[in-house]
Amino acid sequence: QVQLQESGPGLVKPSETLSLTCTVSGGSISSYYWSWIRQPPGKGLEWIGYIYYSGSTNYNPSLKSRVTISVDTSKNQFSLKLSSVTAADTAVYYCARHRDDIVGALGGMDVWGQGTTVTVSS
Amino acid sequence: SYVLTQPPSVSVAPGQTARITCGGNNIGSKSVHWYQQKPGQAPVLVVYDDSDRPSGIPERFSGSNSGNTATLTISRVEAGDEADYYCQVWDSSSDLLVFGGGTKLTVL
Numbered sequence: 161q162v163q164l165q166e167s168g169p170g171l172v173k174p175s176e177t178l179s180l181t182c183t184v185s186g187g188s189i190s191s192y193y194w195s196w197i198r199q200p201p202g203k204g205l206e207w208i209g210y211i212y213y214s215g216s217t218n219y220n221p222s223l224k225s226r227v228t229i230s231v232d233t234s235k236n237q238f239s240l241k242l243s244s245v246t247a248a249d250t251a252v253y254y255c256a257r258h259r260d261d262i263v264g265a266l267g268g269m270d271v272w273g274q275g276t277t278v279t280v281s282s
Numbered sequence: 283s284y285v286l287t288q289p290p291s292v293s294v295a296p297g298q299t300a301r302i303t304c305g306g307n308n309i310g311s312k313s314v315h316w317y318q319q320k321p322g323q324a325p326v327l328v329v330y331d332d333s334d335r336p337s338g339i340p341e342r343f344s345g346s347n348s349g350n351t352a353t354l355t356i357s358r359v360e361a362g363d364e365a366d367y368y369c370q371v372w373d374s375s376s377d378l379l380v381f382g383g384g385t386k387l388t389v390l
Contacts, residue, residue, distance in 0.1 A: 195379065205317075205325065205368055207379040218377050221283070254324055261331065266372040266379060268315030268330035275324050 162187035164255050164273035172249075172280050178242040182255030182273060189213050189236045193258040193266055196229060196240045198251040199275075206251075210258070210266065211238055245280045252277050284373040286382035293388045300356040302385045304369030307350060312371045314352040316345060319384075320365045328367075329354060356387070364389045 168180035182194070196208040209219035211229045219227045223242070231238040242249060252275040259267030287305040294300040304314060314332050317325035327336050329345040332352065342357045356363055369382040 204366075204384040205319075205370075205381045207381060210379065220378065259330060262313065265313065265374065266377075268313075268327050268370070269317075269325075270327045270330070270336055272324040272326070 162257065162271050164257065164271055166253060166255050166273045166276040168276060168278070170277055170279060172245055172278060173282050174246055174280055175244055178240070178245050178249060178278055178280075180240045180253055180255075180276065180278070182238050182240075184236045184238075184257075189231065189233055189238065192260055194231070194238050195256050195258065195269060197254045197256060197269075198249075199254070200248075200251045208240065208242075208253075247280050250278065250280045283376065283378065284371070284380050286369055286371065286380055288367075288369060288382040288385045290383070291386045291388065293390055294356075294359050295390045296359055296361060298359055300359050300363070300387055302354045302356075302367050302369075302387065304352040304354070304382050305350055306352075306371065309350055309352050309371065310348045312347075312373070314345065314347050315370045316343075316354045317368045317370065318363075318365045319368065325368065359387075359389055361389050363387060 163185045165183045172178045190213045195210040211217045226243045228241040254275045255273045256269035257271040259270045316329040318328045319325040328343045332347040333345040344355045366384045368384045
């Protein structure tokens with residue numbers, strides 16, 4: 161079955177750019193929507209943004225000015241870049257796949273990565 | 283922006299029924315998804331499109347959605363159901379995804 165694996169540095173300095181990659185295995189990245197979600201320590205889930213395999217994106221307005229999500233279909237990967245990070249960006253970052261059961265709509269997220277912890281500190 | 287409101291906590295005795303609500307303006311017109319998250323683990327989809335269950339999710343988990351409230355119902359609650367539960371919708375008018383604040387289910 162489809163599995164997702166997040167990868168990237170676990171420690172990022174303030175003001176630098178956080179970069180993570182999600183690798184899709186056991187299936188194709190095509191024909192699905194994919195999201196990044198984060199969870200600060202002890203807090204709830206926060207949606208960061210989504211990308212369609214074709215490359216179209218949308219982002220949480222609270223992060224939009226700092227976020228870029230991209231896709232590489234040849235590698236079956238999609239990536240997250242978050243610029244100008246501060247301690248408030250310290251969180252577990254998850255990637256997830258959206259179900260494709262509703263035409264023209266973003267379905268529920270049925271496959272999640274295990275999550276990767278990113279700490280912002282000097 | 284669209285807001286989803288969940289109670290911070292719900293407690294229930296084993297074998298009883300737990301109901302976790304998710305409030306939002308005219309949420310009945312949207313598709314609601316529910317996730318279960320246990321400590322140190324990634325969220326798991328337990329109900330999608332208001333009331334459907336992914337394969338492998340027990341029938342004890344069910345959902346409903348009408349008016350301004352969606353509800354996740356867990357029947358015959360077990361100790362293993364103790365977790366945080368999050369509701370989520372996609373707001374088509376803004377093309378944004380929204381999570382509720384989460385509800386901690388405690389099994390007494």
